[in-house]
Amino acid sequence: MQAARLHAYTDDMSEALSIDEVDRPTPTEPGGVVVEIEGAGWCQTDNHVIEGMWTEYVPQELPMTLGHENAGRVAEVGESVTTVEVGDPVVCHPVMTCGTCRPCRQGEDMYCENVQFPGLTTDGGFAEFLLTNERAVVPLPDGVDTTDVAPHADAGITAYHAVKKATRELNPGDAAVVVGIGGLGHIGLQCLDAMSAADVVALDVKPEARDLAAELGADLTVDPTAEDVAAVVDDFTDGVGAHQVLDFVGADETTALAPDVLAQGGSHHVVGYGGHVHEPAQSLVDGEIAYRGTLVGRYAELQELVALVERGAVELRTTRYGLDEVNEVAERLEHGEIEGRAVIVP
DSSP states (O other), X not given: OEEEEEOSOOSOGGGSEEEEEOOOOOOOSTTEEEEXXXXXXXXXXXXXXXXXXXXXXXOOOSSEXXXXXXXXXXXXXXTTOOSOOTTOEEEEOSOBOOSOSHHHHTTOGGGOTXXXXXXXXXXXXXXXXXXXXXXXXXXXXXXXXXXXXXXXXXXXXXXXXXXXXXXXXXXXXXXXXXXXXXXXXXXXXXXHHHHOOOEEEEEOSXXXXXXXXXXXXXXXXXXXXXXXXXXXXXXXXXXXXEEEEEEXXXXXXXXXXXXXXXXXXXXXXXXXXXXXXXXXXXHHHHHTOEEEEOOOOOHHHHHHHHHHHHTTSOOOOEEEEEGGGHHHHHHHHHTTOOOSEEEEEO
16 A cells, blocks of 8 residues: 655655555554555644654654544454444544553543553554554544544544633623634634534634635624734733634744733633743733643543534535645645645545
8 A cells, every 4th residue: 555654753844755556565463454544634743753853752763654643444353352343434533542551541542651642653544544443543423524534533532622621611791812823723613603602702823814714703803913912902901811712823932922811710722832831930920820732632522522423513624636746745744835734545
């Protein structure tokens, strides 16, 4: 089969991955599942993997097939698999978990002590077939397109996970700020609209992104390059501040917003990454505010997100590309030229 593989870390996206002929995977464990890929979302994390940013955090052995937002149809199952059959449409939770360690027993998939992460630590889905396991596959209901749903495997579940944490602390009439209405942010905004009665302020430097935010339900859109965000939020909330910030950018400039825009006791959820938090400890103490990281989400949350997708509450804006266009996608994303999510169709 063909697969898009990383042979060496590089900052040059134009020739980052090569299309190689490799063996088709087979179930190596009784719970193994081979999925014929019908869609694999391209994520900013894929660019970061190419750049070598993840080498300090997870073990990686090159060459490796990238792609961690995967969906398709079951092609083969191990002898103990009972929840899916050959031909079933599925979306894959990004990680393969063991199910027996303490974090798994607590339902914390991303904390699994024996986790395997296709596209990050093992071969992923920028290929014709993907090896995963039964604990990762989420059966899809009729009417959900396996290609279009693929980015929900990471982008969607990550946005949903952050919003679910935020909505637990949002009362009707509270304000929430969504930073970045891109590939993750446009999902998060829809989840926020579906799951809370908060007033939503959307920040983005692009006019088309602000237009999309308004279309998706934002009560106010702001250009942070032209307006004083803190003053706008202060005016919008009658001096109270926003109770939650969902930061899908994670740059120094966006994490710096927290002390100036959060209400007392509020949280700044860092979803996008690449920047730093450089705030005085006293600002956290004075406002009793918190920075909270977001690491993908739980298997059950992907099921919940699929339910929102099925009822039409969350829609992805996607563009499809062939496997031979992976480097073009990497370059375009690097330059901020992709709106919504790119999906690789092998």
